[in-house]
Amino acid sequence: MTLTTATAYVALIFLLAGAVKGVVGLGLPTVAMGLLSLRMPPAEAAAILLLPSFITNVWQLAEGPRLGSLVRRLWPTLLAIFVSTALAASVIASAKSTIASVALGGALLLYATAGLFNFHMNVSTEAERWAGPTVGIATGFITGATGTFVIPAVPYLAGLGLARDELVQALGLSFTVSTVALGLGLLWHGALQFQSISHSTFAIVPALLGMLLGGRIRRRVSPERFRRWFFVGLGLLALHLIYAAL
Template sequence: MLSAGILAWIGAVFLAAGFVKGVVGMGLPTVAMGLLAVTMPPAQAAALLLIPSLVTNLWQLLTGPSFGRLCKRLWTMMAGVMLGTVAGAGLLTGTHSGVASAGLGAALVLYAILGLLKLGFTTPARGEALMSPLVGVATGLVTGATGVFVIPAVPYLQSLRLEKEDLIQALGLSFTVSTAALAIGLFKAGALASPSAQLVGSVAALVPALAGVFAGQALRQKMSVETFRKVFFAGLLALGVYLVGELVF
């Protein structure tokens, strides 16, 4: 049974994570996993993440204009995400949890550095057939080990130079598949020991997550996204360094 303090912390985490997603269009699993991993095992944090992530990403996916076309273009990447996530989910459980937390920290540091430096690349059309499944598998392995969906999926999708709305929908597609694959991987690894209780907790986390999304979308109309982006990535960098330091020291 979780204490009142932990429940309040979970609510605050998902409110903040939803807020970030509302402002910048992504970041809910990254923020939620990073903050929750400070107080609980990564597998437990990932189980709480499932419903809020699935609902918010399905919303993002299904409200875009190019669902069928993006599925046809990115299906090999999505297949790789599924396979890699299921294969790597065992790292979130048992004796590997400390390593998984450090891996999460490393993923956050890398993501934050890429974001702060605005590093990117362009993938030529002729390279997609090779790159998409490789990026999918790599993203799946990182997702399975850390619960974070962004590396290397987000930089790769940005490199395809999609139109703004197509990119947002492509991110929704990738995150939705990653969430579903993570649920399968956690179940297969035995991390969902009490599925009903964990489902209730995850559904409850959806409420503050959605509240955060709506608040973030409202604020996005009133502030510089660039300023928020810098603060967001700086915070992720500090959090990632902390999580890596937990294992090292």
């Protein structure tokens, strides 16, 4: 791709990904990684999503009512996510494009399947003590290998019985930690290039505009119906990534 074409492609993707996040409260890194990886190696795609993901997730967690209590409750999970993501970033940084694309497609397909079939976890207070760090480690290694932050962190956080506003804030907190750790891991392993950073900076504005657009769409359509079609589209994208890589 030429520089102009690449810039336009990145802008459109983050406008769409931001709109998805504006409607359902998540999905920006997932959509962006999947679509960017159609035209570039997953490591480059992961580098581009860093800044828009960080900005939009900080925005999301800052709007919630109980940041302090969530940090105190979730810190073992967040610490495990941070450490394992930073360590596992060597996978996406060094893996061949084919391997990374198949891994990304597999992670997206798993997430889409869980969403379509309404998979739910119910985590008791007793189980949370060991489940939190375990989920954090698993999420971190999947993030480091694929650049996606959602499995198994999203089902786990949804299974804690948090109020809606708390859950949205907890997701923003988890995604922010994942983004920072992934960025540091990519930097550590030499996978951050100047062009990727410049595209990442440029993508902030389309992502924020997409979130504002998504907020308007949310007031006009059923969020559940939108969510269902989102998972259908994500599953098809995942299958295409796997097929194209093989």
